[in-house]
Amino acid sequence: MLASLTITILIMIMATSVALASSDAAVLEGQARALLVWKDSIDNQSQQALRSWGNTPAPCNWRGITCGTGVHRHRPVINDISLRGMRLRGALESLNFSALRNLTRLDLSHNLLAGSIPPSIEVLGELHALLLQGNQIRGSIPLGLGNLTKLHSLMLHENDLSGEIPSQIGNMSRNLTKLTTLSLRNNQLSGLIPKKLDCLSNLQYLSLSENILSGSIPNSIRNLTKLTTLSLHNNQLSGLIPQELDFLTNLEYLDLSENIFSGSIPNCIGNLTKLTIFYLYSNQLSGHIPRELGRLVNLEDLELSDNTLTGSIPNSIGNLIKLTALYLDSNQHSGHIPRELGYLGNLEELNLSNSTLRASTIELSQRAVTNKLVYFCLVGGKRRG
Numbered sequence: 436m437l438a439s440l441t442i443t444i445l446i447m448i449m450a451t452s453v454a455l456a457s458s459d460a461a462v463l464e465g466q467a468r469a470l471l472v473w474k475d476s477i478d479n480q481s482q483q484a485l486r487s488w489g490n491t492p493a494p495c496n497w498r499g500i501t502c503g504t505g506v507h508r509h510r511p512v513i514n515d516i517s518l519r520g521m522r523l524r525g526a527l528e529s530l531n532f533s534a535l536r537n538l539t540r541l542d543l544s545h546n547l548l549a550g551s552i553p554p555s556i557e558v559l560g561e562l563h564a565l566l567l568q569g570n571q572i573r574g575s576i577p578l579g580l581g582n583l584t585k586l587h588s589l590m591l592h593e594n595d596l597s598g599e600i601p602s603q604i605g606n607m608s609r610n611l612t613k614l615t616t617l618s619l620r621n622n623q624l625s626g627l628i629p630k631k632l633d634c635l636s637n638l639q640y641l642s643l644s645e646n647i648l649s650g651s652i653p654n655s656i657r658n659l660t661k662l663t664t665l666s667l668h669n670n671q672l673s674g675l676i677p678q679e680l681d682f683l684t685n686l687e688y689l690d691l692s693e694n695i696f697s698g699s700i701p702n703c704i705g706n707l708t709k710l711t712i713f714y715l716y717s718n719q720l721s722g723h724i725p726r727e728l729g730r731l732v733n734l735e736d737l738e739l740s741d742n743t744l745t746g747s748i749p750n751s752i753g754n755l756i757k758l759t760a761l762y763l764d765s766n767q768h769s770g771h772i773p774r775e776l777g778y779l780g781n782l783e784e785l786n787l788s789n790s791t792l793r794a795s796t797i798e799l800s801q802r803a804v805t806n807k808l809v810y811f812c813l814v815g816g817k818r819r820g
């Protein structure tokens with residue numbers, strides 16, 4: 436009795452695992468089919484690059500395809516597609532994402548893909564990395580990306596994406612708490628930076644550069660305390676540089692250049708002591724350079740050119756002994772060039788031209804500064820002397 440019960444249970448267990456295994460086999464077949472349908476849709480030359488696709492029934496050894504066995508006893512399924520830089524010319528619309536729900540990584544970066552990002556991409560709920568940068572993808576960013584709650588990296592830069600960064604990204608971001616890298620740079624995105632960023636609390640890299648974003652930097656930026664890179668370069672952003680940047684004490688790279696920011700450079704910038712690169716050039720900033728800038732002792736490149744900064748250059752700039760490049764040209768500075776500039780023994784590029792500074796090169800030649808300086812300009816001229 437007991438023995439037959441045991442046998443019955445055993446048979447049941449075996450039947451279940453066979454059913455599971457064969458359903459996984461069906462999944463893998465469906466995945467292979469989805470890939471071959473996509474291969475058929477791309478141009479002939481691109482198909483050549485994927486000629487291993489279809490050679491074997493199981494796709495696990497096809498070029499760029501990696502399978503994984505997720506759950507115990509399951510047969511392998513595709514979890515990684517890596518087809519970076521293969522000059523593939525096609526579109527994403529013909530890829531059946533429903534068949535690829537197990538993907539954790541999709542890398543189609545640096546190809547010649549056109550078309551848009553289909554909304555159906557939202558079914559890829561296991562994705563950790565979505566890398567579509569360096570293509571010719573158009574259209575808007577689908578709202579459904581907010582469903583991809585396991586994303587660590589979202590790289591869509593260097594495409595032709597347009598429209599707004601979905602205003603729901605605040606809401607989405609409640610779900611995108613794992614995101615560490617968000618790169619949307621070099622597209623045609625317009626409108627505002629979403630107001631609510633505060634839930635992207637693990638973000639380390641944020642680049643929205645080279646778009647046509649307008650409005651001001653939202654205060655919720657203060658919550659992105661793990662950021663090491665913040666680049667908003669070359670947009671149409673305006674308003675003040677927010678005091679809230681003060682909270683981003685891990686920043687190493689801060690680029691707000693080529694926008695229309697106004698007001699003065701906040702003193703609290705002096706708290707960002709890990710900064711190595713700091714660009715504010717080509718804005719409409721006024722007021723003095725804050726003395727606190729002298730606390731940024733890790734700075735290697737400081738560029739404040741082409742603003743309407745006034746007053747004298749603070750002596751504290753002499754603390755920035757790691758500087759290799761210092762650009763203060765095209766401002767309205769007055770007074771003498773501080774002799775402390777002479778302490779900057781690593782300087783290779785210095786531009787102080789087109790301002791009303793009273794020049795006295797003698798002050799600079801006193802110190803080591805002349806050893807490495809390859810470009811020095813007080814009255815205009817071209818890079819590298």
Ligand SMILES: *[C@@H]1O[C@H](CO)[C@@H](O)[C@H](O)[C@H]1NC(C)=O
Binds near residue numbers: 479
């Ligand atoms: C691509 O291949 C198809 C069929 O194999 C052929 O009809 C077509 O002319 C080819 N196109 C180019 C641009 O070579």
Ligand SMILES: *[C@@H]1O[C@H](CO)[C@@H](O)[C@H](O)[C@H]1NC(C)=O
Binds near residue numbers: 462503506510
């Ligand atoms: C693949 O995805 C399907 C559908 O979401 C799921 O049932 C299955 O367990 C996954 N397989 C693996 C190995 O992760």
Ligand SMILES: *[C@@H]1O[C@H](CO)[C@@H](O)[C@H](O)[C@H]1NC(C)=O
Binds near residue numbers: 465466533534
């Ligand atoms: C996409 O894949 C799913 C799952 O394999 C399948 O049910 C569906 O029929 C496919 N859709 C198309 C258009 O092939």
Ligand SMILES: *[C@@H]1O[C@H](CO)[C@@H](O)[C@H](O)[C@H]1NC(C)=O
Binds near residue numbers: 558579581582
């Ligand atoms: C994506 O999220 C929206 C709500 O934000 C929900 O309506 C939709 O069903 C989700 N889609 C999937 C595939 O989970």
Ligand SMILES: *[C@@H]1O[C@H](CO)[C@@H](O)[C@H](O)[C@H]1NC(C)=O
Binds near residue numbers: 602603605630631
């Ligand atoms: C978040 O979603 C809710 C409901 O969908 C909406 O009322 C609210 O305006 C959204 N907030 C933002 C910042 O998009």
Ligand SMILES: *[C@@H]1O[C@H](CO)[C@@H](O)[C@H](O)[C@H]1NC(C)=O
Binds near residue numbers: 582584609
């Ligand atoms: C968060 O994601 C879940 C699915 O993972 C979805 O049902 C929900 O609508 C999302 N919430 C928001 C605010 O987008």
Ligand SMILES: *[C@@H]1O[C@H](CO)[C@@H](O)[C@H](O)[C@H]1NC(C)=O
Binds near residue numbers: 633634636657658
């Ligand atoms: C964002 O920061 C504010 C102030 O520090 C805090 O009250 C809020 O809870 C933070 N939001 C999140 C989602 O952590």
Ligand SMILES: *[C@@H]1O[C@H](CO)[C@@H](O)[C@H](O)[C@H]1NC(C)=O
Binds near residue numbers: 681702703704705706
């Ligand atoms: C940041 O800088 C301001 C002004 O220099 C100072 O008052 C404040 O205490 C600093 N905050 C931190 C956290 O260091």
Ligand SMILES: *[C@@H]1O[C@H](CO)[C@@H](O)[C@H](O)[C@H]1NC(C)=O
Binds near residue numbers: 741743766767789815
């Ligand atoms: C000099 O600076 C002013 C602003 O301070 C600017 O308008 C002008 O274009 C600059 N000239 C050159 C040659 O860069």
Ligand SMILES: *[C@@H]1O[C@H](CO)[C@@H](O)[C@H](O)[C@H]1NC(C)=O
Binds near residue numbers: 741786789816
């Ligand atoms: C130095 O500054 C002047 C005035 O802004 C500018 O015209 C020149 O191109 C700058 N030189 C370099 C090498 O950037």
